[in-house]
Amino acid sequence: MADLVGQIGPYDETVEQWSSYTERFDYFVKANGIKDEILLPTFLSVMGSKTYNLLRSLVQPNKPGDSSFKDIVTMLQEHYAPKPLIIAERFRFHKRNQLEGESIAQFVAVLKRLSDHCEFGTTLSDTIRDRFVCRLRSETIQKRLLCESNLMLERAMEIGVSMEMAAKEAQELSTSCQVHNVYSERMKQDGKQQEDESDETEYSHVMSVSSNSDGYWVTPLLDGKAVPMQVDTGAAVSLMAESTYREKWPYLGLKEAKLILKTYTGELVPLLGAVDVTVELNKQKVNLPLYIVKGSSHTAMIGRSWLEKIKLNWQEVHLVAKESNSLQHILRMHAEVFGDELGNMKDIIVKLTIKSDSKPKCLQGRPVPYGIKPKVETELDRLEETGVLKKVSVSEWAMPIVPVLKKDGSVRICGDFKVTVNPVLTVEQYPLPLIEDLFAGLAGGQKFSKIDLCQAYLQMQVDPVSQELLTIVTHKGLYRYQRLPFGITSAPALFQRAMDQILSGLNGVQCYLDDLLITGKDDEDHLGNLNATLQRLKEYGLRVKKDKCDFFQPTIEYLEHVIDSAGLHKAPSKVKAIVDAPSPKNVSQLRSFLGLLTYYAKLTTLQCR
Secondary structure, three states, rough: OOOOOOOOOOOOOOOOOOOHHHHHHHHHHHHHHHOOHHHHHHHHHOOOOOHHHHHHHHHHOOOOOHHHHHHHHHHHHHHHHOOOOHHHHHHHHHHHOOOOOHHHHHHHHHHHHHHOOOOHHHHHHHHHHHHHOOOOOOOHHHHHHOOOOOOHHHHHHHHHHHHHHHHHHHHHHHHHHHOOEEEEEEEEOOOOOOOOOOOOOOOOOHHHHHHHHOOEEOOOEEEEEEEEEEEEEEEOOOEEEEEHHHHHHOOOEEEOEEEEEEOOOEEEEEEHHHHHHHEEOOOOEEEEEEEEOOOOOOEEOOHHHHOOOOOOOOOHHHHHHHHHHHHHHHHHHHHHOOOOOOOOOOOOOOOEEEOOOOOOOOOOOOOOOOOOOHHHHHHHHHHHHHHEEEEEOEEEEEEEEEEEEEEOOEEEEOOOOOHOHHEEEEOOOOOOOOHEEEHHHOOOOOOOEEHHHHHHHHHOOOOOHHHHHHHEEEEOOOEOEEOOOOOOOOOHHHHHHHHHHHHOOOOOOEEEOOEEEEEEOOOHHHHHHHHHHHHHHHHOOEEHHHHHHHEEEEEEEEEOOEEOOOOEEOOHHHHHHHHOOOOOOOOOHHHHHHHHHOOOOOOOOOOOO
């Protein structure tokens, strides 16, 4: 037989859709002049053993060769992608808005994908255009598009992308050279201006602006937790992003912020409130006010109000600025790792095994409270769009969901795996590293970088055969996890083994599940280890949450401990929790208290009272 043109390969549903595979097979047939009489045998030969075994099950008691090519394609299409309800697909399409951080090109691509089964017919282009214009986040682009007559989808995209790129470039140009002039105005109460030390608005220059510039940084302990902050003598007060506040100090009560903050260009800075924190730096300890800015994009900043109370070691501050050139270069070089999309771990697939005598369990869904039902639906749609879930019509396994409200008001959907899969699962045996072993591997490090993987388990793909075990039942029907969810007994061991495999052979890096800690014997060695780690994460398709990462810190909190060049120390917040703990009143509370004492016994000397 003559050499074949091209390769078709076996079908893999984790890589492409069934419709895409059959399209490629059609081109393969035409390119090689395959005749109709051998079309079916050729198709059965190239589809792969996994798909062939599935097909055998579907056509039982007949054999695959007894069916026609068209019937087999249709049968597998109905299995892999059953035709959804048009009204449900259109509802999902019209409900979609442009997400924060989502580019215009990405938004349009999502709309086109959501329209696949909506059957809009000849109105498809106009419908996508209308939804695109109506649901844009940028009012400026939206107003510009509304002024266009005879606007077509292609033209709307062209205008939108151009304006988006122009705005981005203008912002980058601005932040590379502008100064951070933030000033304060006392709020008016009861129609009178509050008394202030000066009637003049404060203006002054600052060394740098954004995280993209070199910057002058220090790392104080705020209420016992290390936080890198940019020094800005042009800011009247010290600021912190809302996301950092809620992550590190949710127990600190907010009070009203009696200030109005504005940037140099006159834009208002939206304040959530203010908290009083204990600041420790260079053997100084002061209680100071910290203003919380709404959102997650604002850089933590030390302003003049703090600089009047604490003294900085300017030699150390300049050292941080000097080394940031190389650091910023490495971060820019690996910008893909810090992308907003969900990561997709390559070459490692999760396979779940159940005991041989296990029987499938298909349970009914639990009622969802009406107050959170819209949030649950929104989260289900988001998980389906990102490929975490896929909708199915039937399943032998199904478990109810447990919606959990998060601090930001959104909902986390958890499957109640303990009532179905976990009791019959053959648990993977792979040890999690001991704390002592992790820190022993960091010995000799001078500074430390911490990397937090984004939605860690969900970056791992699940084998198609195992996906049925991870089916959840909701008020919207059945969904099947295509990624590894939280709550599976084997999940920690599976993820730790995968990360150890990914990071194998790298120096100066230790990993505990989704937390990576990197160091080096000096700054050059540290940068090399950081670069190698980010490169390895990029090669495996993993994504990192940048706002939860810390780089080149002299001291860092890791796994409820504080580590620096001198070694491992107790976390002040945990010691405080032990000292201030109330007297146990029952056996359960006593066990919890003794467990906390035992955990920190090697690091602290507490006397019984």
